[in-house]
Amino acid sequence: MTDPAVRASIPPVPVVNAANAITTLRLFLVPVFVLMVTASEMTDRDWRIAACVTFGVASLTDFIDGWIARRYGLVTAFGKVADPIADKALTGSALVLLSWYDLLPWWVTAAILVREIGVTLLRFWVIRYGVIAASRGGKIKTTLQILAITWYLWPFTSGLADVGPWIMAAAVIATVVTGLDYTVRALRLRSAP
Structure with a gap:
């Protein structure tokens, strides 16, 4: 526990900072990305490339904002x-868009989204007992999901496009395994004395 006098001398972290600005940029890029995919209907090569680049930039901001927040003490x-x-x-x-345009089975989208929502709910469920930090497996899962989605978005020729389902399969396995790991960790945290 930090001494109250020490806590009082530490200035609060401003909400308007570089890490939060980058996170906000990612939020603004989501509808831009959706519009680009919709404009492409996943058939127009140029719009697909634009959507893929937008998705890639937005995904990259996820790694950058977290690093900045931790490195410079800008966690809010x-x-x-x-x-x-x-x-x-x-x-x-x-x-959802990849499934909508019949490039990805709906069960894959459902499995990933259920896991993501489930882990978020687990974190809220145990928040009074502690924080479930992101695991190495969770970071691998995120990387595989980003790579798989990027692969599906880019207008590859048929030979290279066939690699996408294999990457997505690895992403789904990592998603399920890490979801189970988070569940076990949440149950342990709740049952700890």
Whole structure:
């Protein structure tokens, strides 16, 4: 526990900071990305490339804002809430659109979204007992999902496009395994004395 005098001398972290600005940018890029995919109807090569690049930039901001927040002590309540919302909005909209245009089975989208929502609910369920930090497996899962979605978005020729389902299969496995891991960790945290 931090001494109250020490806590009082630490200035509060301003909500308007570089990390939160990048998170906000990601939130604004989500509808831009959705419009680009919709404009492409996943058939127009140029719009698909634009959508893929937008998704890639937005995904990259996820790694950058977290690093900046931790590195420079810019972690805020806004960032803790907005960051996962931005992540799920971006990934969720991409998966739904890929399924909508018959490029990805709906069960894959459902499995990933159920896991993402479930882990978020688990975190709220145990918040009084502690924080479930992102695991290495969770970071691998995120990377695989981003790679798989990017692969589906880019207008590859048929030979290279066939790699996408394999990457997505690895992403789904990582998604399910890490979801189970978070569940076990949440149950342990709740039952700890």
